[in-house]
Amino acid sequence: MGLLSKKDSKLILDPLADNNPITIQVLGICSALAITAQLKASIVMALSVIFVLGMGNVVISLMRNIIPSKIRIIVQLVVVAALVIIVDQVLKAFAYSLSKQLSVFIGLIITNCIIMGRFEAFALGNGPWRSFLDGIGNALGYGVILIIVGFFRELLGSGTLLGFKVLGDPIEKTGLYSIGYENNGFMLLSPMALIVVGIIIWVQRSRNKALIEEN
Amino acid sequence: MGLKQKLHTLKEKYKGTKMAPAFNAFHTFLYSPNETTHGGTHIKVVDDLKRTMNTVIMALIPCLIFGMFNAGYQHHLATGEIQAVSNGFFSAEFWSWSNLAIGAWKVLPLVIVSYGVGLAVEFVFAVIKGHEVEEGYLVTGMLVPLIVPIDIPLWMLAVAVIFGVVIGKEVFGGTGMNILNPALTIRAFLFFAYPTWMSGDKVWVHGAVERANEMAAGANVDAISGETILGSLAQNKAYNFDTMDMFFGFIPGSVGETSTMLILLGGLFLVFTKIGSWRIMLSAVVGALVMGFLFNSVVDAGWIAEGSKFYGLMSLDFWKHLIIGGLAFGIVYMATDPVTASQTNKGKWIYGFLIGFISVLIRVFNPAYPEGVMLAILLMNVFAPTIDHYVLQGNIKRRMKRLKVKSA
Numbered sequence: 001m002g003l004l005s006k007k008d009s010k011l012i013l014d015p016l017a018d019n020n021p022i023t024i025q026v027l028g029i030c031s032a033l034a035i036t037a038q039l040k041a042s043i044v045m046a047l048s049v050i051f052v053l054g055m056g057n058v059v060i061s062l063m064r065n066i067i068p069s070k071i072r073i074i075v076q077l078v079v080v081a082a083l084v085i086i087v088d089q090v091l092k093a094f095a096y097s098l099s100k101q102l103s104v105f106i107g108l109i110i111t112n113c114i115i116m117g118r119f120e121a122f123a124l125g126n127g128p129w130r131s132f133l134d135g136i137g138n139a140l141g142y143g144v145i146l147i148i149v150g151f152f153r154e155l156l157g158s159g160t161l162l163g164f165k166v167l168g169d170p171i172e173k174t175g176l177y178s179i180g181y182e183n184n185g186f187m188l189l190s191p192m193a194l195i196v197v198g199i200i201i202w203v204q205r206s207r208n209k210a211l212i213e214e215n
Numbered sequence: 216m217g218l219k220q221k222l223h224t225l226k227e228k229y230k231g232t233k234m235a236p237a238f239n240a241f242h243t244f245l246y247s248p249n250e251t252t253h254g255g256t257h258i259k260v261v262d263d264l265k266r267t268m269n270t271v272i273m274a275l276i277p278c279l280i281f282g283m284f285n286a287g288y289q290h291h292l293a294t295g296e297i298q299a300v301s302n303g304f305f306s307a308e309f310w311s312w313s314n315l316a317i318g319a320w321k322v323l324p325l326v327i328v329s330y331g332v333g334l335a336v337e338f339v340f341a342v343i344k345g346h347e348v349e350e351g352y353l354v355t356g357m358l359v360p361l362i363v364p365i366d367i368p369l370w371m372l373a374v375a376v377i378f379g380v381v382i383g384k385e386v387f388g389g390t391g392m393n394i395l396n397p398a399l400t401i402r403a404f405l406f407f408a409y410p411t412w413m414s415g416d417k418v419w420v421h422g423a424v425e426r427a428n429e430m431a432a433g434a435n436v437d438a439i440s441g442e443t444i445l446g447s448l449a450q451n452k453a454y455n456f457d458t459m460d461m462f463f464g465f466i467p468g469s470v471g472e473t474s475t476m477l478i479l480l481g482g483l484f485l486v487f488t489k490i491g492s493w494r495i496m497l498s499a500v501v502g503a504l505v506m507g508f509l510f511n512s513v514v515d516a517g518w519i520a521e522g523s524k525f526y527g528l529m530s531l532d533f534w535k536h537l538i539i540g541g542l543a544f545g546i547v548y549m550a551t552d553p554v555t556a557s558q559t560n561k562g563k564w565i566y567g568f569l570i571g572f573i574s575v576l577i578r579v580f581n582p583a584y585p586e587g588v589m590l591a592i593l594l595m596n597v598f599a600p601t602i603d604h605y606v607l608q609g610n611i612k613r614r615m616k617r618l619k620v621k622s623a
Contacts, residue, residue: 185410
């Protein structure tokens with residue numbers, strides 16, 4: 001990569017796979033389960049988190065030398081809350097129905113462990129450019145998983161993708177040998193999101209043995 | 216060269232390769248293997264895992280056969296081709312060839328799909344992980360066809376079996392390591408994934424769905440009601456089965472769950488062969504009766520209006536909960552699963568009691584889930600290790616106290 005040095009591009013690429021916030025660090029599961037029933041909501045959520053984490057990391061990084069360490073959590077909360085409110089207001093203005101659907105979960109980005117985690121672990125100790133890359137990278141890692149889960153849940157649960165019909169109509173009930181497509185209602189329930197995330201973790205770890213912890 | 220010898224040479228040939236467990240499994244399933252240990256001291260037991268599994272399957276066979284006859288009987292009764300049974304358990308109306316023909320035609324494919332898909336998954340996992348094929352699916356494969364409605368499409372069953380075996384069992388490490396009962400995991404998957412095929416008033420009697428389609432197309436025929444007794448009660452509707460019908464099992468329901476009498480016999484057989492725990496069965500029955508009795512008391516005390524949506528199930532005589540729906544089947548064959556149940560004796564009493572108690576609770580308070588026993592057993596499966604933990608700790612504490620008193 002010409003644009004970024006090797007060390008910098010690692011900041012973006014690492015969280016996408018081998019240090020993914022959801023599948024490896026198992027953070028941010030709550031929102032991943034709650035809003036992934038539809039692909040569109042997953043994408044919007046991913047974009048929101050990318051914005052909040054990228055900007056937040058930069059702001060915290062710029063202020064890192066003047067924040068008293070005793071009250072740093074409060075300062076971080078104020079920063080992330082301000083950014084989340086911006087996202088929330090933008091969604092309300094331009095995508096009202098989607099904002100209704102995501103309801104409380106946009107607000108709950110504040111409590112997303114990934115964001116506070118990156119502030120604490122990275123932005124407080126690194127410069128703004130590197131913090132920005134780290135924030136974007138982690139948010140992308142989060143977003144990728146959200147979108148994968150949202151893809152399968154919407155496809156198998158409602159037979160649609162982004163609201164467009166992809167799979168056929170429910171089959172007629174003709175007994176034992178009826179064959180055809182039927183929406184899997186279980187996919188729309190949160191437990192199935194957990195299972196899908198679990199399967200992703202399973203696949204990822206069996207492809208990369210280095211990720212398996214000793215126990 | 217006999218089949219046994221052939222399997223043996225095949226096994227020798229593939230020894231050490233990935234496919235070895237597959238041949239070994241066939242071989243030891245059909246015959247006792249050629250190589251046995253010599254020398255050394257061994258404990259010989261007759262009931263290894265395979266024998267245990269086979270005993271449970273033997274206890275299930277009567278339910279399966281009855282289920283086949285019942286499937287045909289319910290169909291013919293609903294279409295008006297035969298009269299209701301009049302002559303007790305051995306009525307000719309029930310035990311007829313035409314009933315068996317319909318039943319076998321519908322039930323055997325379920326059994327074949329359940330075993331075929333489930334064992335295929337087990338084989339694949341054994342080959343990938345390089346261990347012997349585990350026997351765990353033998354009982355699950357027989358339970359699954361008995362706890363689904365008669366008209367469930369085969370592909371749905373196959374999907375559910377794959378899900379249940381992989382997510383319910385293999386991810387935890389295979390037979391003996393699972394937290395949830397695999398058969399119930401499969402049923403729960405079907406129930407939540409395809410609710411319109413697993414509940415309602417059409418799926419329980421073969422032909423009800425087709426008849427509804429014909430009527431929608433304008434044919435001048437009578438509708439077939441495929442409603443279970445629990446379903447009717449949940450809607451405060453009357454049902455027209457007498458108590459003996461319910462006990463013998465001449466009622467609509469999942470394939471093998473209807474005949475309380477045969478389940479009772481199977482349960483006695485399991486207790487007699489010491490495979491199933493009588494503590495769990497007894498305490499679960501007591502739990503269900505206590506909860507049912509509480510509800511009856513509420514009705515007697517006049518605390519609930521007749522129009523209430525809970526009235527139908529609350530006012531049901533408390534002992535009748537045992538002979539309708541899948542409660543008896545679940546208690547005898549699935550609550551007693553030695554892997555997922557509590558291991559300590561005191562724990563078994565608590566575990567069983569809560570299963571019965573919660574089953575009736577769910578039945579009454581959530582009409583959308585008439586089959587409370589499935590959810591109750593799955594819930595208690597999750598809590599079984601916790602129960603065991605506290606029973607053990609309690610025991611340790613008590614004995615420590617005794618020790619201190621002595622030493623003081």
